[in-house]
Amino acid sequence: MDLLKKYLDNERIEGHHLFLIFTSLFIVISSVSYYSGMLALFSAMVFYISFVVGKRLYSILGLNTLNEGTSNLKDKIKYNINYSKHTIFGLILMIFGLTFIVLDILWAGGIPLLDLTSKKNLSPLYTMLSRLLILGWAIVVASKLSLNKKKIIIYSFIFSSTIMLLGYRTSVMVMLMSILFIIYYSNKIKNRELIFFTIGIFMLLLFLSILKLYILGSGGIPLVSRIDLTMSVFDIIAHNFNGVFNGYLTYSAIYSYLGKSLGPRTIIANSIGIHDVTITPTIFGAVIGDYGTLGIVPYFGLLGIFMGLFYRISKNFKGIYLGVYSVILSYLLIAIETGILDLDVIIYYVFGFLLCIYVILKKFINK
Template identity: 75%
Template structure:
């Protein structure tokens, strides 16, 4: 019975969710067997690498930074104390900046894209990118304020998601809600059952938004499923006809398109397929295969998995800004199964997460070299 209890208490982690969602995309769409196998293989590489990243955290003994014994041995100036108040203030600052640029973006467009689709094309990519700092800031605030109960956190999240929704991007709404749930989940404020319940609510919301969009556009098809099928069919085309053709151009466009120096990566995909005037998402797998070829799957998802697994263990232990950033990154990763990681702000979040990992490693080894022999220090004190 003990092993059963431990199994039940285990949390759903990023690699579980990534593999589950990837499998759903394969099963529910008409993707070819060959492409489906590639997608599943990519997800498995990520899954295994994620576990390796978690193990790496344990090997490096980073939990010792939070070990009370080690902190008492070290001098007070060398202690790694987490100032959650600073994290909280930083999160609030990001929220204010994001809200400011969201309002500025709407004024720039001359209308509210949620109610006026024509104004959406006039949104400033730069302002839109900065407006999403509201999402990151809110995740950090929830992760830093552990006294914030789940009910208030969810109510505030719904309010902020309504604000973000004004720009007309479903992805931003989904990421805000998902990242909030992940923060609440990994701080033990909600359990597995509640996570699944709230996730179902997000799915229903996404379904409603898809239905509304189809009605406005006058399109037919099954909401969500039609989009999934279209996206996977694009992946099929990339796998069979554009394997490694872009040579990194998609990621180049993801960065430089925000400065007006290149077209958007999804526009490039659409134009390559002979479609003009629209953008097409290639999935996270299509972006990798189109840029680096099928052989790029292993290093890409291998490195990504190790990184995400390592950051997950840091976030789980240190909470605060680490958990907030991880929750947003995980949310974007799951969404990227369909959209791809092809936005500058998302790429910057991953760079930020990497820098947080480096920071923790530096703190660990600064402490290690400062306190090489704790026993000698205790003897000297006596």
Template identity: 30%
Template sequence: MSVVYSALTSLINRISDEFRKSFLFTLIFTILEFIENQWVNSYFKRFYPSENFLARLNRNNILKNYIFHPLIVLFLFALFLLLSMNRPSESLIITLIIAFGGFFIGSTLLPRYFLNGDMERIIQFERRDIYSIGFCLILVSIVFFFISIASVGGIPLLKPSIRYLLKPMLTMPVFLIIPGTCLIAGAYLKDFQDEKITRSQARFRFLFLLVIDCAFLLLLGYRTPLLAAFLIIIIIGFYGNIVSLWEVVVGALLGIGAIIGIGYFRSLGEMTITSSTSPIYSLQSRADFTLHVLNLLDFLGGNFGLTHGHMLASSIPGSDLGPRMMVGRLIAWRSEVTVTPTLIGQMVVDFGKFGAFTGMLALGFILGIGFKIMQKTKNYFYIGIYSLILTYTILGIETGILDIQVLIYFAIAVFIYLANVARWRN
């Protein structure tokens, strides 16, 4: 495996170096370096609140140490369900208790028996390799962004109706900007940890990465990937001591505001609501519909499931129906629509209440081990990979973890974590 990794990173490093030495990228980086210097030495920086702004937050040890603990998934899942204007069925309540219990055991109790003591044997990754992989992922993303908008003849943000003409095979590579951002942000964090750049420089580079993500993802009219980029930058920055706790809290409020705002104005544009409707109605209606879907899936799944793994397998490219289309077929006999099944929807319909418990147990264990490694090592790479899988778990509360690229991110994380566990046990 190390031979394959070395060959792959060698090729990617060569590609990254060639692009970065080209005239276009030399010019871009020169301009960015100039802007960064102006930012770092700006007179107006002194008017920005200091780290001690809202000092009461910093004295809250729970927020300071556990704000992005895996259990935040259960908190947000419960909050999302509470947004609904209806209540879950009695059977679904039992399923949720079982699923939440499995996640709690996996994320909080099981990790106590692994990776205790010295962490010197943790697998290390070269900063250059990580940066080059992230750089190439962003390049691929930008190329497919322009191909996508050319294929529909416009910008979906300005013409919402053409968003539904976007082809998944073209837009999926655009979303590679998310892991690309994660890896490059991690590389900048490494530079900050090694004192090669200052905190102000690291903050500027994080902000620039976020601006790049917003510029491309917002123009496509997608909210979820935009929120993913936002969350990843905040989590990496927080655990890397680049972003303050008060900025996390304010950033979370801004993120929620952005979700509400984009959803509201897109709904107005599509004439699904009127201007007199509450701005949070779009969130409430989504939560209400999603809960209704989950009630139906729980009824179909029962104790041991209905589809027995076929829904998860339908995530593989080339399947007749995607997982969300399969949900539409199951609950409404309509395969031409996509329906989000929530984080446990696929687990329930595939393997019932038993599947909800084991699936959430496994997911909780992955996040729990990732959190433990990240906290004990403070390693830039493990901060980045934890932020990536936690982000997609949070977003999966509504959408489910069903996209093939997201499943690949989790598979890579699981492989790396298990490799570390195996090395520790030996």
């Protein structure tokens, strides 16, 4: 019992742990076939191992000599980390995000949360830019290391309520999850508090799911029905569309925002004979549909190495690094259902990769 208590107090729960746990839950809860379930589990294991490799790469590259062990703001200033600039950058992103939330609602002619018909009129571009509020707030919280935990939680719920007006649960979940990761990896909360807050976020998601089912007049078990549907789509892709799309889903994720392609989730829906709706394929379905079963190893291998390396960087440098990492980790966990098929999310991953490159170059330039 004491050993368990010590573990709950001291050991860090990291991204690869969460990805494997969430993937396992999706497999257990759904009625996915054994074949597809094993593919998903194998993908998660590749990511898990690669994440550990990425963490190790941080030390191999000697990045730990840059900022390892510095836990307060004064120490970090010595390494030319200007948290004030990070904060200002985050605030600018927040202003852009809030502005485009207002513009998106005006464009739609109603508040999508209260009027589902107006949700169809939302501008994809405005909606994408409105999510800058999430990234901006995450960067601000990660940069202002002295910010009070209670204030962080209160403001996070206020901003979550604001972005909730657009009617997308995913944005709300990413906002809350990313802030939770920031305060967790900043050592402001311990494992037991993390579990407590996670349960709270889950209950909120459950409430939003029940509310949506009620508004739509649909039946089914909240969350479970959604997971089962998504995994069944993955099952179809794994058996019938293995490598068929040849990268077109990724292409459409980018070019659909330019009006040159249908959205990837629309393409998947149309491919399985469903029209007028979008369908999420899971991250596994998107990868297998685009690159085939053989694409699992390079995709999740490279993704895991990147996330492991970025985790170590963000944990030690905080600021914009931790803000961006927490957002893309949140999107990654949600992508277990949705896939990484949104232009802004892809841009966030590219941004995170560039931050890693910057830190690596800084190491060797300062030699």
